[in-house]
Amino acid sequence: MSLDAILSRIDDQLPNATERLLELLRIPSISTDPAYSEPCQHAADWLVADLQSIGINAEKRMTPGHPMVVGHVDGPGPHLLFYGHYDVQPVDPLSLWKSDPFDPKVEDTAAGKVIRGRGASDDKGQLMTFVEACRAYKDVTGALPCRITFFFEGEEESGSPSLIPFMTENAAELSADIALICDTSMVSPGVPSIASQLRGMLKDEFTLHGPRIDLHSGHYGGPGLNPLRELARIVASFHDDQGRVAVEGFYEGVHEVPDDLLRQWENSGFDEKTYLNSVGYTQPHGEQGYSTLVQQWARPTLEINGLWGGYQGAGSKTVIPAEAHCKLTCRLVGDMDPDALRHKVRAHVEARLSPDARVEWDNNLEGSKAAVMNTARPEFELARQALSDEWNRDAVLVGMGGSIPIAGFFKDILGLDSMLIGFANEDDAIHSPNEKYNIESFHKGMRSWARILDRLASS
Structure with missing residues (x-):
């Protein structure tokens, strides 16, 4: 009866829970921009008080960067560690937002009510599903069902520079039986999903230098090496005509998906047409010979995230620029080593430089391996049952195309297995203008965590 009462409490308190989330969303906690250091402090203080x-x-x-929020509550049964992050991505380009990204609103859409604002889905809305489930549990029963450690980070969107030192220094305090992470999506709307694997990440950036200064394109056009043309040629060499990455040794450590897992994925409810059409695609454009789902979850990528150089102002300026710039990322799978891969990518670029071209690499290195979850643990089946009960359809084990390094850090530093359960949808526009989070995701996410807590505490 107590679980029914807790779920009813969540239903009754949805307006108040929504208002609390809107309040948190109004705090512009952009971690990558030093101008928003004070709002990041404010967001941490808000969570502590809540x-x-x-x-x-x-x-x-x-920490040397933005603060961590750590909370503890004692209780019987298992010890759970719940992780989320309160920092958000920058809002650029602001002109594409329909409304102020930090003045969130509840909107009616064809798909139902949504919360519109930066951080609504990634990750404040997801984080608060767990907090609100705990609030309802406490309101009804007077206590939480088990021992829980809350661990909220403020630098996830800017590479987590303080995370590993903090976890290493506080490993004993953060130890638990299993880590719960709510920073993932459902494979399709209404299909509850538990992540079985995550792709890793490698980031790099380089500048191509050519002439000593910007040159008049009439005086040097022809004999002069143009760094933008040089960069375009090298970037074009990263992939072949079949969409495969052409960097030598790139696929070392990549494994094919086992047939039994592939069959599970094929029956997970993933809708390729909806997935592609929702962002304006009519067909997949990746590595030929692999389905869209396998490309997203189980194949590595090399993506160009930014290219720039030369004159950017109004009108024209007839120059050959002195330099050109490139930002790139790789998504990693299997046993791919980010450090080894970095050397391969850099060697590919350096081997293709023309005379008089010079490359300068960024030294702010970031990289993490892919993560595979220990789905044999009994907690996964208990959570799957709880999710299936709430969503009235079988929950599924899925891969994830994104990278959440914290799962690997929990394993490497704390020895913790992680269970990743999230309620975002693919059309939430995370990291993009007009980010949103469905009210259904927020509401049923709270109810889902209440059911999961009840199952885990009773096991």
Whole structure:
């Protein structure tokens, strides 16, 4: 009966829970921009106060970057660690937003009510599904069902530079039986999903230098090496005509998907047409010979995230620029080593430089391996049952195309297996203008966590 009462409490308190989320979304906690350092502090303080309001011993913990929020509550049964992040991506380009990204609104859409604003889906809305489930549990029963550690980060969207040192220094405090992470999506609307694997990530950036200064394109056009043309040629060499990455040794450590897992994925409810059409595609454009789903979840990529150089102002300026710039990322799978891959990508670029061209690499290195979850743990089946009960359809184990390094860090530093359960939809426009989070995702996400907590605590 208590679970029914908790679920009813969540239903009754949905307006209040939504208002709390809107309040958190109004804080512009952009972690990558130093101009928003104070709002990041504010967001951490807000979360500390909110956790304390439901009886959790929470505090803000300072780091060389943005603070961590750590909270503890004792209880019987298993010890769970719940992770989320309160920082958000920049909002550029602001002109494409329908409304102020930090003045969130509840909107009516053809698909139902949504919360529109930066961080609504990634990750404040997801984080608060768990907090609100705990609030309802406490309101109804007077206590949480088990021992829980809350761990909220403020630098996930800017590479987590403080995370590993903090986790290493506080490993004993953060130890638990299993980590829960709510920063993922459902394979398709209404299909509850538990991540079985995540792609890793490698980031790099380089500048191609040519002439000593910008040159008059009439005086040097022809004999002069143009860094933008040089960059375009090299970038074009990254892939062949079949969409495969042409960097030598790129696919070392990549494994094919086992047939039994592939069959599970094919029956997961993924709709390729909806997935592609929702962002304006009519067909997949990746590595030929692999389905859209396998390309997204189980194949590595090399993507160009930014190219620029030369004159950017109004009108024209007839120059050969002195330099050109490129940002790239690779998504990793299987046993791919990010450090080894970085050397291969750089060697590919350097081997193709023309005389008088010079490359300068960024030294702010970021990279993480792919992660595979230990789905044999009994918690996964308990969570799957709980999700299936809430969503009235079987929950599925899925791959994830994104990279969430924290799962690997939990394993490597704390020895913790992770279970990733999220309620975002593919059309939530995370990292993009007009980000949103469905009210259904928020509401049923809270109810889902209440059911999961009840199952795990009773096991």
